[in-house]
Every structure is written in C-alpha cells, then in structure tokens.
Amino acid sequence: MARRVAALLGYTYLDTGAMYRAMALKALRSAVALDDVAKLEALGDRTRIALESRDGSQRVLLDGADVTKDIRTPDVAQATSKLAVIPEVRRIMVAEQRRAGHHGGVVMEGRDIGTVVFPDADLKIYLDADAEVRARRRFHEHHSRGEKLTFEQVLAEVRERDTRDKERIVSPLRPAPDSVLVDSTAMEQEEVARLIVSLARERESKEK
Secondary structure, three states: OHHHHHHHHOOEEEEHHHHHHHHHHHHHHOOOOOOOHHHHHHHHHOOOEEEEEEOOEEEEEEOOEEOOOHHHOHHHHHHHHHHOOOHHHHHHHHHHHHHHHOOOOEEEEOOOHHHHHOOOOOOOEEEEOOHHHHHHHHHHHHHHOOOOOOHHHHHHHHHHHHHHHHHOOOOOOOOOOOOEEEEOOOOOHHHHHHHHHHHHHHHHHHHO
C-alpha cells in the first residue's frame, strides 16, 4: 500500500519494516540469540542496511548484498517481531530511518513511524483491517512466493505479532493522536491507495 501511494504521489517509498527484517536476517545468519541484547546491539552497530530503488521496485541491501527476497520468509518475520521490541535495536533503526526520510517527499511504512520516528509528519495514516482479512492477504502473498503455510498458521502469526507489538514497552503499536484511521477490511487495495493520496493532496493544498 505504501509503495502504491508513493508511486501515485511521485514520492520515494521507504519500507522501514524491511530494515528490521534485514537486521533479523543478519542475527539469524550470525547465530546471535534474539534475547542477547549486548550482542544484538554490537551486531547492529556494525551493520549497514540500505534501501534502493531499482527498475521501479525497492531493493534491500544488507552490508552491500541484495537480501530483498531473503527477508520475506516466515522465520525472518517472527524473528523481526521479537527483535523489534529491544530498545537498543530500535535506537539504531530509528536513527537510520530518520536519516533516510530527513528531506521529506517520502512515504514511510512502519508500526511506529507516526508516533516515534516522525511525530511531526505532515500526514499519518493508521491503516488497519480485521485480523482474519489481513491473514488472508498475507496467506496469498506467501503462496505467490511458493511458501506452503496454512491459513491457520498465518492467522496465528498475525495475532501473535499484533499482541507482541501492542504490548511491548518501547514504541508500542498505537495510532498517533492526529493520525487518520483507515480501515481497509472491506476495501480494495487501489481504493485505499487513492483515498490516502486524496488525503495527502488535501493537506498539501492547505499548506500552500
């Protein structure tokens, strides 16, 4: 959704969740335990994650290597949710995200962008949908990549991640006070994207 909105606005798309996924992938590959804070912090300090646009899509580079596909596995998704609750890891990631979006003209995706990373963003969207609907969409994404998960597995993962993200002490998942709630449960993807673009254009016209 964020990618489509960025394309319609002519902005740069930044998937901050991909940055956490890349960090989680490195932790898994380095055999660093996801509860070893000191080692994770040291690992993060010597890790370089970059987001680049190539041929109309975003590529994720981990220490110079393209890991765009590698970070989209169920194991990495679960590791990411666990790693993202660690304050020391979030400190490193937030600094990188602020650097990437400092000059504006970006659509940034993530669960704490409007509350922590850019609390003064011009427009904040809290995009939500029924858990079963989100799981169904994720289920189809997994199968399009040839990953044979059951719907029940995906639904359990979605609910587990929601609970973990909402209950974490640092940067819990919650809508910013001035965010716009968009419930996409009964909406098509393009319909949601154009609604968000309309809201962005409305904000732009008011600022002129």
